[in-house]
Amino acid sequence: MNFEDLNPAQKDVVTKTEGPIMVLAGAGSGKTRTLVNRIANLLQEKEVSAFQILGLTFSNKAAREMRDRIARDVNIDVRSLQITTFHSFCSWVLRSEANYLGLSRNFTIYDDSESKAIVKTLLARRGISPKEINPFDILNFIDRLKNQGYYLGKKELDDVNLLDNFYGYFEEYEQELHKSNAVDFGGLITGVLQLFKCHPETLRTYMNRFHYILVDEYQDTNRAQYDLVKLLAGERRNLCVVGDEDQSIYSWRGADIKNILDFEKDYPEALLLKLEQNYRSSKNIIEAAGHVISNNDLRKGKSMWTENPQGDAIEVVECSSDHKEAEFVSESILNLCEKENNYDDMAVFYRTNAQSRILEDYLRKNKIPYRIVGGIRFYERKEIKDMLAYLRLITNSKDSLALSRIINVPARGIGATSLRKIEEEAIQSNSSLWEFIEDFVHSSEKYGHIKLSAKVRSALSQLVQLIIEVRSLDKNQAPPSQLYEKLLHESGYYDFLRANKDYETQARLENLEELLSAIKDFEKRNTNATLLGFLETVTLDSQNQDEENVEKNTKGEVALMTIHGAKGLEFPYAFIVGAEENVFPSYQSIENGGISIEEERRLFYVAMTRAMKKLYICFAQGRMLFGKLNFNGPSRFLLEIPEEYFTWKKVLDPQGFSTGNFQQSRVDDYAVDTPYHFDDAPVVYQTKSAIIQSKYKKGIAVKHSLYGEGLVLESEGSGKDEKVLIRFSDGARKKFMASIAPLTIISKI
Secondary structure: OOOOOOOHHHHHHHHOOOOOEEEEEOOOOOHHHHHHHHHHHHHHOOOOOHHHEEEEEOOHHHHHHHHHHHHHHOOOOOOOOEEEEHHHHHHHHHHHOHHHHOOOOOOEEEOHHHHHHHHHHHHHHOOOOOOOOOHHHHHHHHHHHHHOOOOOOOOOOOOOOOOOOOHHHHHHHHHHHHHOOEEEHHHHHHHHHHHHHHOHHHHHHHHHHOOEEEEOOHHHOOHHHHHHHHHHHOOOOOEEEEEOHHHOOOHHHOOOOHHHHOHHHHOOOOEEEEEOEOOOOOHHHHHHHHHHHOOOOOOOOOOOEOOOOOOOOEEEEEEEEHHHHHHHHHHHHHHHHHOOOOHHHEEEEEOOHHHHHHHHHHHHHOOOOEEEOOOOOHHHOHHHHHHHHHHHHHHOOOOHHHHHHHOOOOOOOOOHHHHHHHHHHHHHOOOOHHHHHHHHHHOHHHHOOOOOOHHHHHHHHHHHHHHHHHHHHHHOOOOHHHHHHHHHHHOOHHHHHHOOOOHHHHHHHHHHHHHHHHHHHHHHHOOOOOHHHHHHHHHHHHHHHHHHHHHHHHHOOEEEEEHHHHOOOOEEEEEEOOOEOEEOOEHHHHHHOOHHHHHHHHHHHHHHOOEEEEEEEEEEEEEEEOOEEEOOOEOOOHHHOOHHHEEEEEEEOOOEEEEEOOOHHHHHHOOOOOOOOOOOOOOOOOOOOOOOOOOOOOOOEEEEOOOEEEEEEEEEOOHHHOEEEEEEOOOOEEEEEOOOOOEEEEEOO
């Protein structure tokens, strides 16, 4: 083996092969190259059979890259080398040993939608509606159990509460899986744990096969994966775990940072090695990031360093608004391109997907090609296209594509069969889909031959009434944002999504709120803003972007992504946007405090260390986010960077662009937990406003012109922004914008 390309710390990782080893591999420290060399050393120098090596990681891409590089670098048959993901490995074990758990080898692996279907069935058996108990609450409970390594019959209960109301659902859920000869993703891991615990001779077989075990991205393991690795390592204890506690950013999907922090409790003889030399970034970036992460308590402790040049100072950019921030980013990208850089040398990082919308608007405006990494462009996301389809139907009743898209969104019981019947009748009557449905609702006696259930007929009637109401408001020149909010809430779409509490659905809700921000932005820029004008702007901008990408693709595309999606990537030039309190760190993490703030800081550290040459960190004095204007102040993480590593610049209205070093007085202005002020902003005097009382208090009886009588269950907001939730006599619950809903108060409390 040739170790000339390895530094002393990397050589130690490669050559020290016996016993438990923990490798703390910092950002940009050449981890993958080191791991490939370690396995190659085992194969060539130690003459270990490929059959006896097991490598576990978290993505098929990472596993494939390591296998390919080893196959290229060593002159040995490595076809029996197991470098794979945790779930693929466990699936392989279970299919080999399925009979021990009462499964057949052709068992099915259920995805999230199939797991949800089982839970909904269990609820239905009890006569419980998904509105009473959210299926995702039960699934989250089950997921937490499996992340902890718990399976039915396990005697070590740890933190499992058998008296929890959801535990009975867990038992029945597992029984349903077993009857279906199926497992879910979490069950792949716990199934192997159960197999090894109940059948130690089977565990012995795998312990005897795998003499050397390597785990990559160890900071991302959950407790179940920790227990699995510990069992496989057995008495040999030839276990090498590689990770970085400073890049542990996935607690929301079960990762447990204690696995890396407490490794030496289970392996007191473990050798601790650190890869601290960074090959990626300039000294300015690495040292500044090191100062930020040093504020965390939950860490083993590394001091990253580099022999790279000092590099440019980090640019901290204070913008008067989110528009100015997006304008600064797009103009900076153009300036970098003029200096013979390519678009694909640059990336923009944000905390949440919803923040991409305004950036995309300005990139399109400046004819800059871009791609959303690990996601979809804002206006191409399903929930956005759904609501745009509702809006298109308001302006164009003959848009049958829009109607067919949303006729059963949210679910109204109008399935494919019912829709096909309606479409066939519309064709025969030579009318648009909307014209036929409207006539069907208002003159149903003419269509007695059409066999549609009472539920479908009622759903069509409610949809028609809603569209007619919104069209009437549009004709009376109501603001587009008002039309959007009425459609979003009274169609039931918002509540339909809100009932699902998974991570992805939360992002969808944020995107829908951001669409409201886009509409309000349009209203501000256009004195006589119309819904048709907004839709036309969105369509034309999107079309222009497609054409520009074809023209400019020779320089690549700017990468836009969340910071979670940026882990493992690197770019010469990186922009972090939205570096504000309540945005980054997020509002939820500030509320939770402690560990949550530390994970947010690790996320900030990951973002900083993606940059190679130049890092820009931007924040806005005022940001329109989720339909509301917020004044948050700069992120606490930004204030943890020592002054010598950055310059402070301003992009303000109306003064324009000014530069200057960040003086200590400004640190005081923006100190965390103390009031701050913007010395360039105009003085605004406020007087106390009269408190507007809600018209629709909880418990009052009301009448809706379409749905009849009902009872107010709750209200939020006041005045024109008030929203009310009403339960009608048939049990249906609907939310309305009180200012525009056709409501009459029948009796007060």
